[in-house]
Amino acid sequence: MSENNKGGAVVTGAARGIGREIATALLRDGYGVVIADIDPAVGEQTVKELSKDHAGRVVFSKVDVTKRDEVKAAVAACCKEFGGINVMINNAGFNKPEPFLEASEKTWHAIMDVNALGVLIGIQEAAKAMIERGIKGKIINTASIAGRTGFADFAPYSASKAVVISLTQAGARALAGKGITVNAFGPGVVDTPLWEKLDADLLAMGASKAPGEAMNSLASQILLGRVAKPSDVVGTVRFLWSPQSDYMTGQVLLIDGGMILQ
Amino acid sequence: MSAKTGVLTGAAGGIGRATAERLAADGWSLVLVDQFDNVADVAKGIKAKDGQKVIGVVADITNPDQYGAIDAAIASIGAPLKFLGLVAGVLQQVGSIETLDIAEWDRVFNVNLRANVFLMKHFIPALRAAKGASIVTVSSWYGKSGHGFFGAYCASKAGVISLTHTAAAELAADNIRVNSVAPGNVATSMHLDALREEAEKRSVTFEEMKKTEWDKIPLGRAAYPSEIASAISFLAGPDGSYLTGATIDVNGGCLFT
Numbered sequence A: 001m002s003e004n005n006k007g008g009a010v011v012t013g014a015a016r017g018i019g020r021e022i023a024t025a026l027l028r029d030g031y032g033v034v035i036a037d038i039d040p041a042v043g044e045q046t047v048k049e050l051s052k053d054h055a056g057r058v059v060f061s062k063v064d065v066t067k068r069d070e071v072k073a074a075v076a077a078c079c080k081e082f083g084g085i086n087v088m089i090n091n092a093g094f095n096k097p098e099p100f101l102e103a104s105e106k107t108w109h110a111i112m113d114v115n116a117l118g119v120l121i122g123i124q125e126a127a128k129a130m131i132e133r134g135i136k137g138k139i140i141n142t143a144s145i146a147g148r149t150g151f152a153d154f155a156p157y158s159a160s161k162a163v164v165i166s167l168t169q170a171g172a173r174a175l176a177g178k179g180i181t182v183n184a185f186g187p188g189v190v191d192t193p194l195w196e197k198l199d200a201d202l203l204a205m206g207a208s209k210a211p212g213e214a215m216n217s218l219a220s221q222i223l224l225g226r227v228a229k230p231s232d233v234v235g236t237v238r239f240l241w242s243p244q245s246d247y248m249t250g251q252v253l254l255i256d257g258g259m260i261l262q
Numbered sequence B: 001m002s003a004k005t006g007v008l009t010g011a012a013g014g015i016g017r018a019t020a021e022r023l024a025a026d027g028w029s030l031v032l033v034d035q036f037d038n039v040a041d042v043a044k045g046i047k048a049k050d051g052q053k054v055i056g057v058v059a060d061i062t063n064p065d066q067y068g069a070i071d072a073a074i075a076s077i078g079a080p081l082k083f084l085g086l087v088a089g090v091l092q093q094v095g096s097i098e099t100l101d102i103a104e105w106d107r108v109f110n111v112n113l114r115a116n117v118f119l120m121k122h123f124i125p126a127l128r129a130a131k132g133a134s135i136v137t138v139s140s141w142y143g144k145s146g147h148g149f150f151g152a153y154c155a156s157k158a159g160v161i162s163l164t165h166t167a168a169a170e171l172a173a174d175n176i177r178v179n180s181v182a183p184g185n186v187a188t189s190m191h192l193d194a195l196r197e198e199a200e201k202r203s204v205t206f207e208e209m210k211k212t213e214w215d216k217i218p219l220g221r222a223a224y225p226s227e228i229a230s231a232i233s234f235l236a237g238p239d240g241s242y243l244t245g246a247t248i249d250v251n252g253g254c255l256f257t
């Protein structure tokens, strides 16, 4: 264990993309980290790579965030390995674009289960463990600009991210008395595998005409003139887990390079 | 760390002083501006490391004729101007729209909104020349929703948030990020005086008024000024590099937007 041991953190959806970058920053800040992800192959590989600089302080836990037992097990693993859970990042999520009039029940349920119910379960299981140990922990959820403004081809996704914002507020009110804060961050357009898939899906749907076009057209609406890298998002998430934000709860920070100005 | 200068208004006040301490600890050289004479003493009281300078300048920010002294202080520090912190603000005399003296409305707007436009106009060229700078305004949760008896204050702070958006849109190409911090209740004299005055207006005791207000806050207390300073520090620093046009609500959960 490192000398500046800050305790334990669980990050869901941390095998790759934004979650992986968050996990890396938590390790650098002295936390032990559980990479909780549904994809064991990529997840184990990520643990292997991060272990090079942080041996013994990062472990994998195979978790489908829609399964309470699996989330509970990841939280338990964190407490066992790192002596408690100080930070919970409910980050797992996905999108599947469909034209609004064709958005299906199947897609709705699949997205709502992971992006919305998964966050509820994550908040609950982390909070129970924090309360049990008297830890004034920080729970941080991944929302999106889509939770603030609906996108035509992302109806279920936009709705699921509005749920994340609601759960953040409800959780903040429910847990403030225990000294636990609940906040969210909402990325704009981030260049991750999620967008590679989205770009391909949008092309197949006919919503764009060439690879990369969908993302580029969004980039032109961003004041800072470019889409984000996962590392652009991390600074704000770090602010939310640091004592710098101790007086914040129930809030949503958008990190969109100046896109929707809300 | 390369030398960098910041200008901070309202630096003799509760939040301003805490912000000066925090930014100095972050490595900034600072020009502290306030209309209170004691701003020079505030500057002397700030711990600065070798090579850092903190200078106090007495100026009324509503009067651009007095900005020359700020420019002179920046020049004497000699490091590029990379931060403008617009903290100064005033509360209004508590009163309904119907009874509010329009001179009071003008006074509040002059300080909280108009002066910040003057300051932006004046300092944008220097911030642009620094090639990578930021502006942080201090708005308020009262700017995100209206409150009875605070019409001028609320509207002026809503204006600050809007001005933040417009400046963000105009200045992104110049590599100047513009963001706002919207505090909730902060335990400075501004908040305590407001409680006192509102208690009188509503014919209740100060303690009752304080309890009524603090019970609305999920975290159960007003903020320490340092907790507002830490959000300003974040927005001015490298961790905030992809944020522009954003408002950070540091309010203990008293308002969710």
Ligand SMILES: NC(=O)c1ccc[n+]([C@@H]2O[C@H](COP(=O)([O-])OP(=O)(O)OC[C@H]3O[C@@H](n4cnc5c(N)ncnc54)[C@H](O)[C@@H]3O)[C@@H](O)[C@H]2O)c1
Pocket: A012, A013, A014, A015, A016, A017, A018, A019, A036, A037, A038, A039, A063, A064, A065, A066, A091, A092, A093, A094, A095, A114, A142, A143, A144, A145, A186, A187, A188, A189, A190, A191, A192, A193, A194, A195
């Ligand atoms: N990339 C963007 O532009 C963007 C914008 C706004 C919000 N977000 C949000 O950020 C979060 C991370 O996105 P990303 O871009 O890094 O995506 P990504 O696809 O690169 O990574 C998502 C990770 O979540 C995992 N995952 C998916 N379903 C899961 C489940 N049921 N249980 C556990 N793990 C699961 C995946 O295996 C993957 O490792 C998501 O919530 C996403 O909605 C992304």
Ligand SMILES: NC(=O)c1ccc[n+]([C@@H]2O[C@H](COP(=O)([O-])OP(=O)(O)OC[C@H]3O[C@@H](n4cnc5c(N)ncnc54)[C@H](O)[C@@H]3O)[C@@H](O)[C@H]2O)c1
Pocket: B009, B010, B011, B012, B013, B014, B015, B016, B033, B034, B035, B036, B059, B060, B061, B062, B087, B088, B089, B090, B091, B111, B138, B139, B140, B141, B182, B183, B184, B185, B186, B187, B188, B189, B190, B191
């Ligand atoms: N205290 C709160 O509860 C609270 C809540 C939300 C927002 N705010 C905002 O935070 C900012 C700082 O407030 P504070 O609580 O530190 O108040 P404060 O009264 O302690 O400090 C304000 C400072 O601004 C200075 N100032 C006012 N008019 C000026 C002028 N024309 N020129 C130069 N300086 C001038 C004052 O001299 C004072 O030192 C204000 O903008 C306020 O509206 C405060």
